[in-house]
Amino acid sequence: MAGRLQTRVYSARPEGAGAGLLSAGAWLGQVRQDLADLGRFRHVLRNFVVTDLKVRYQRSVLGFLWTLLNPILMMVVLAVVFSQVLRTMGIEEYPLYLFSGFIPWIFFSSVIVSGSNSLLANEFLIKTVQVPKFLFPLRCLLVGLVNFVFEILALCILFVCFGEAFRVQVVLLPAAVVLLAVFALGIMFITASLVTRYRDFEHIIGVFLQAWYFLTPILYPESLVKDYAWLLRLNPMVYLMRIFHCTFYHHPASWPDPTTWLAAVVAAFGTLLIGYGIYKRCEPHYVFWL
């Protein structure tokens, strides 16, 4: 058998507080290792995602339509109800405002819920096959992203049907989607670790997401909040939502200001960094927690 043999080395990670995590070299080494693993397991990831999408869309002929119709119908309900409530608040074209924030939120929350349970759901696989654990949250994220993109497209068609014109700000959409996905992945790493360690954390996530939803200007405009404006400034989701609002909603049409960009980028990548750190600390233990 010609050629070099594959080599693998498994060694124990340093126990105790993250001594290794503080040095940049160790960090880079781990990131490089994980990227190499991602390359090695890209076929697995692709198979996972294709499988999930097929299962989702194959089960019924209308499967694909349902996944689009569901959020749209829900939005219609919200739009009808809240445009009555908010009429006095003087927000123009409320449905458009709602749509541009609600679809990203649905993507975010559904991905967090499925990603948090992804390690538990794949317990058998993790216990029997050597596979990098980050594949499972990543798989949920990618499946959610595909769905998200379809929903955005459906939304655009809807807009055109209602005679809306797109503004140039729509070019921000890819950047906004990427930032939200990065942010979601960071949160998923944290919640997946917590759910795997403490099973009952799953219940808290639902409540937590619900609260977060109401604390973020999705149903209501940011200008409505007067007394607790500081609370909004602490909420990283607000900055991401502002960018999404700029893409479709244009009363008035504007570009996100530099502060918003900065805050959104820092929040997204900072969260991913923290989440990844927690994930790396927990990774060797997942198999024993399951």
Added chain:
Amino acid sequence: MSSGCNGPGNGNGSASIAFEEVSLHFRKYSEVHPTFKKAAIDALFHRARPADKTWVMFDRLNLRVEHGDRLGIIGSNGAGKSTLLKLISGVYAPSSGTIRICGRLAPILDLGAGFSPEMSGIENIFLNGALLGFSRKEMAAKVDRILDFAGMRESASTPVKYYSTGMMLRLAFAIATDVDPEILLVDEVFAAGDADFTAKAKARMQELFGASHIVVLVSHDLALILQMCNRVMWIDHGRVMCDGNPKAACRAYFRHSQGATLEDVLTEFATRKVPAT
């Protein structure tokens, strides 16, 4: 992580497994399922949590498996046989120490672990192949062979959830063994399907055993171990009791399980390297 395969006594291109002072501690959690509620309340009231008990499965285990070894592992239930395989295959990370593996691993452990019940047989072949490290292209070349071996050409496009247990095992076995292994890890999987298939499976396993550089076989079937292996290790509660001559090791294990004292069988193993049968 390419430290290369050039450890001591290791030429180029020869497979090996090396355990250096490997320990594995399982944490026995004081509660079966630790809950966040409890952890939060305990933290809130500064209540000391009962410490998690650690349970040592392996303690500074050293082990070298060289090119050409057909290593059989025997021992009673819970001795750590399967755990050892999971350390080699990388499912468990060692608590301390280092494991070095040179060579492509072909684990035939829990068959059908990666099956996705909603998907068809063909799609599962690709999915499982990916988990074993094969690309879509590589698997495409194998699909026909795998389906033929499993004898399930007609049901290839049926979702796996409608398969019988036997069909599932046959397919899983066909996928797992259609490999070009350097290090073969086997956790007794012989009795799969009907008599016809079992004979075919045995022949396939024999072929793989011949082709692999290293084989690690875990089994309770001493006859099978004696037939297949040129080195046998008896482990008990994570400790290596005997390691070496297959007949001597099997005999020691057998005599111990029949009630002979440990000292007796171990001195016997140490003194009579090759016992009369």
